[in-house]
Amino acid sequence: xxxxxxxxxxVENIQSQMKKGVLEFCILTIIDRGEVYPADIVEELKDKxxxxxxxxxxxxxxxxxxxxxxxxxxxxxxxxxxxxxxxxNADGRKFYKVLEITWEELSGAVKRIIK
Amino acid sequence: MNILDIKYCAQDLQFEELAYKKFETYETQxxxxxxxxxxxxxxxxxxxxxxCEMLQSKMKMSGAAISEVxxxxxxxxxxxxxxxxxxxxxxxxxxxxxxxxxxKNKKLFRSENEKMIGGVSAGLGNYFSIDPxxxxxxxxxxxxxxxxxxxxxxxxxxVLRPMVLPTNVSKRLYRNSADxxxxxxxxxxxxxxKTEAWIVRVIFLSPIIxxxxxxxxFDFGLNLFxxxxxxxxxxxxxxxxxxxxxxxxxxxxxxxxxxxxxINSIKEETHRAQIxxxxxxxxxxxxxxxxFIIMGLALIPIFAIxxxxxxxxxxxxxxxxxxxxxxxxxxxxxxxxxxxIVLPLVALLLWGIRRIAGIKGxxxxxxxxxxxxxxxxxxxxxxxxALLLGEMNKKSFVENKFSVPVMGDTLNVKKLDEKFFNSSxxxxxxxxxxxxxxxxxxxxxxxxxxxxxxxxxxSFYVKTKLFAVGKGFIGAAKNAKIAGYQSQFANNELYLSxxxxxxxxxxxxxxxxxxxxxxxxxxxxxxxxxxxxxxxxNKVFRVQQDNDWDGMSENEKDAVKExxxxxxxxxxxxxxxxxxEINEVAEEIDDINIDDVEDEIERAERQAKNNIKxxxxxxxxxxxxxxLEKLKERLSREE
Numbered sequence: 001x002x003x004x005x006x007x008x009x010x011v012e013n014i015q016s017q018m019k020k021g022v023l024e025f026c027i028l029t030i031i032d033r034g035e036v037y038p039a040d041i042v043e044e045l046k047d048k049x050x051x052x053x054x055x056x057x058x059x060x061x062x063x064x065x066x067x068x069x070x071x072x073x074x075x076x077x078x079x080x081x082x083x084x085x086x087x088x089n090a091d092g093r094k095f096y097k098v099l100e101i102t103w104e105e106l107s108g109a110v111k112r113i114i115k
Numbered sequence: 116m117n118i119l120d121i122k123y124c125a126q127d128l129q130f131e132e133l134a135y136k137k138f139e140t141y142e143t144q145x146x147x148x149x150x151x152x153x154x155x156x157x158x159x160x161x162x163x164x165x166x167c168e169m170l171q172s173k174m175k176m177s178g179a180a181i182s183e184v185x186x187x188x189x190x191x192x193x194x195x196x197x198x199x200x201x202x203x204x205x206x207x208x209x210x211x212x213x214x215x216x217x218x219k220n221k222k223l224f225r226s227e228n229e230k231m232i233g234g235v236s237a238g239l240g241n242y243f244s245i246d247p248x249x250x251x252x253x254x255x256x257x258x259x260x261x262x263x264x265x266x267x268x269x270x271x272x273x274v275l276r277p278m279v280l281p282t283n284v285s286k287r288l289y290r291n292s293a294d295x296x297x298x299x300x301x302x303x304x305x306x307x308x309k310t311e312a313w314i315v316r317v318i319f320l321s322p323i324i325x326x327x328x329x330x331x332x333f334d335f336g337l338n339l340f341x342x343x344x345x346x347x348x349x350x351x352x353x354x355x356x357x358x359x360x361x362x363x364x365x366x367x368x369x370x371x372x373x374x375x376x377x378i379n380s381i382k383e384e385t386h387r388a389q390i391x392x393x394x395x396x397x398x399x400x401x402x403x404x405x406x407f408i409i410m411g412l413a414l415i416p417i418f419a420i421x422x423x424x425x426x427x428x429x430x431x432x433x434x435x436x437x438x439x440x441x442x443x444x445x446x447x448x449x450x451x452x453x454x455x456i457v458l459p460l461v462a463l464l465l466w467g468i469r470r471i472a473g474i475k476g477x478x479x480x481x482x483x484x485x486x487x488x489x490x491x492x493x494x495x496x497x498x499x500x501a502l503l504l505g506e507m508n509k510k511s512f513v514e515n516k517f518s519v520p521v522m523g524d525t526l527n528v529k530k531l532d533e534k535f536f537n538s539s540x541x542x543x544x545x546x547x548x549x550x551x552x553x554x555x556x557x558x559x560x561x562x563x564x565x566x567x568x569x570x571x572x573x574s575f576y577v578k579t580k581l582f583a584v585g586k587g588f589i590g591a592a593k594n595a596k597i598a599g600y601q602s603q604f605a606n607n608e609l610y611l612s613x614x615x616x617x618x619x620x621x622x623x624x625x626x627x628x629x630x631x632x633x634x635x636x637x638x639x640x641x642x643x644x645x646x647x648x649x650x651x652x653n654k655v656f657r658v659q660q661d662n663d664w665d666g667m668s669e670n671e672k673d674a675v676k677e678x679x680x681x682x683x684x685x686x687x688x689x690x691x692x693x694x695x696e697i698n699e700v701a702e703e704i705d706d707i708n709i710d711d712v713e714d715e716i717e718r719a720e721r722q723a724k725n726n727i728k729x730x731x732x733x734x735x736x737x738x739x740x741x742x743l744e745k746l747k748e749r750l751s752r753e754e
Contacts (some may be wrong), residue, residue, distance in 0.1 A: 016202060039165060053194030054165060055145070056202045080171050081124045081164045091573070099389045 019050065025061060025103055026050060028088070028096045031070065035087040061086055069095050118180045126169040129180040133364035136228045137186045141195075143279045148196045162193065167330070169480040182382055183366055224278035225271065231358070232483075233272040235289075241280045251358040282366075286373035292361040296402040300355045306371050313588075316402065322348045323409065418463065425456045447499040454492025458485065507584040507624060510685065511591035513598075519575040519609055526575050528632065528642040531601055531612040559614040562627035563600070569639065570633035573642070577602065580629040581615065588689045591624075598626040 030041050038057055045052050064070045069092030075083045088096065117132040130138065145162065149155035166189060173185040193204070226237035229247075257264025276370030291302025294312050301315035308315075321425065322344040362368045365384035374380055462485055519526060570576060581598040585591030601612040615628040634640045 037319060038161075039168070053198060055162065055190055055194035058161050058165075059149070059152065059154075059158050059203075059624070062154050062161070068153060077168075081126060081167045083164070083168075084161060104734040 025099045031088050035085050116402050131180050131182050134183045134186050140279050140281050144196045225275040226280045227277040227278050244283050248288050257472045289371040290359050290361045296405045298356045328530050338539045447495045449495035454488045455496045458489050506586050509588050509591045511588050512580045513595040514645040515579045521575050524638045527608045531610040557616045557618050559616040561613045564629050566631040570635040573635050578631045583624045583626045594624040597621045605725045619649050
């Protein structure tokens with residue numbers, strides 16, 4: 001179940017497992033607010049304490065787009081290569097609502113267990 | 116460091132050479148990683164655009180070409196392939212197409228991004244995770260000792276596919292550009308073994324110094340630092356010089372010292388490079404002078420040999436065209452002279468000029484082409500010598516005898532005048548005109564020797580033997596036949612030619628002649644001085660007593676005995692050669708017959724066996740029939 005081949009269960013492993021669980025949700029939260037460029041997503045996540053590698057983000061976004069939850073459009077840049085801006089569509093919003101509820105239940109349960 | 120202009124996703128970018136290599140490696144790794152997944156192409160393309168943006172902004176911020184630090188920072192943001200693999204979602208992984216061959220990174224390639232010649236050693240080094248230098252040294256040693264190395268290298272080069280390979284060695288030997296006297300070999304070794312440079316220099320120099328100085332004055336009897344140790348030291352230094360590079364980037368500096376390569380260490384190293392130490396200290400300069408003296412002393416004899424070869428071949432010109440009588444040989448000759456002799460001379464001259472004037476060295480393609488042409492010259496020189504030697508491995512002769520009807524007891528032998536010669540315009544090459552001359556239709560040389568012996572009967576006679584070399588005895592005899600020798604008898608005097616001639620369109624194969632004058636007992640021959648270069652000049656040759664064998668001295672007798680032995684040896688060689696040929700032919704005949712006969716025998720055997728089987732079967736059937744009959748009879752009787 002663990003990605004690492006180590007027999008020792010190290011902390012980093014579990015940390016990354018926990019992160020993996022909520023990453024998609026966090027990304028969708030940012031996109032839900034409005035059309036956004038992947039690099040901006042990375043920036044915000046880093047600022048707010050959940051850094052992610054762009055090499056992880058892009059596959060995620062592509063998967064979500066393929067699943068039909070995200071749309072994108074190309075924006076030409078004056079002094080550089082064109083950019084892909086992602087936005088959430090109706091199906092995506094439905095999916096997101098489900099995840100939101102899941103998160104509320106989960107975080108609530110964990111909070112209660114910790115107390 | 117070189118700056119490369121690269122167009123990436125339609126943007127014009129500038130990379131430092133090594134930074135670009137790192138970038139290429141990283142990009143290829145990302146591509147491979149993503150192409151293994153579903154929609155990998157799209158993901159990779161998106162990331163490419165993002166990377167391009169980052170590269171642009173880095174260029175704008177620093178105002179300079181993209182450096183290794185920039186590449187490292189980009190890698191940190193996007194993620195290295197191992198990090199991405201770790202961070203990838205497990206469920207997501209299951210929905211991604213995974214490559215069925217996880218042993219992919221254990222395949223052997225040749226390196227495209229790091230290559231000295233063809234990247235073979237770099238590829239091998241990457242596969243075994245050791246410094247490519249080990250393989251470079253291996254190839255060099257194999258080539259120098261048996262020529263095999265070149266062949267093996269070429270095979271590898273042809274068979275392995277080129278691939279951008281990452282550095283996966285933790286420590287490598289480089290030459291130290293900062294601390295160098297000659298080429299930085301000792302400095303680099305010092306870095307590698309974590310000692311001081313002067314220690315390494317002492318190790319390399321001690322055989323040279325001890326051999327040239329101490330050994331002369333004191334007889335140590337140790338033979339510890341004799342010429343071979345000195346030679347080994349010099350050769351080892353040169354080999355290391357050729358097979359290693361100087362460090363050209365901060366990451367290579369780190370590799371040379373075996374330190375970790377990450378963003379911080381690269382930044383530190385770039386800093387350190389700017390305050391580099393001075394390699395111009397007094398001691399270093401003294402060592403440098405010393406080293407140049409040694410190099411000069413070594414190069415002068417090589418230079419001298421090459422020059423003498425060159426002049427030799429030029430002056431032998433007319434004869435050369437006769438020796439190399441087929442177009443193939445002529446071409447090989449030209450190639451050899453041009454590329455094997457002239458080329459290194461030119462290269463040495465240029466190198467000297469460059470060194471003095473301080474101009475930068477030639478670039479790789481030029482160096483490679485020089486080396487390649489020289490190798491071609493070497494190959495053609497070797498082929499030429501092999502072919503020529505093959506053409507001249509045996510000697511043979513053609514003999515002719517004629518009697519000299521002299522009136523009286525004395526024979527005067529004089530030089531045959533040129534007007535009896537069959538030539539029109541005679542061209543001479545002043546340097547070798549005494550030996551070799553050329554006219555319109557023939558060559559002639561004065562390789563004629565004269566001997567005298569006692570005649571077994573009462574008359575004077577002359578025996579001429581025309582020798583030549585050739586391919587085997589048969590070839591040599593053919594070459595001997597085409598030679599010509601002139602003589603005349605007029606006015607009771609014998610005129611012998613100084614020269615032996617070969618027609619121009621025939622191969623010149625060192626045709627020479629031996630003319631023996633047979634003088635009967637009690638008579639005299641007076642030979643004119645100047646007849647041939649081996650002649651005994653104007654000597655009087657009188658045979659008087661019986662035991663004055665033939666007036667020959669002991670030495671001459673021994674020489675004759677040797678000649679006889681040699682001739683016997685050659686005769687037996689010739690017999691051997693002919694009998695070998697006979698054997699070969701006989702074997703062929705035998706082979707055919709024996710095989711056929713054996714086949715026949717086999718066939719006959721098989722036939723016979725089959726027949727026997729058939730007969731046996733018939734017998735069995737008969738037996739069965741008889742039994743049946745008997746049974747029938749019994750049955751009918753019982754009824």
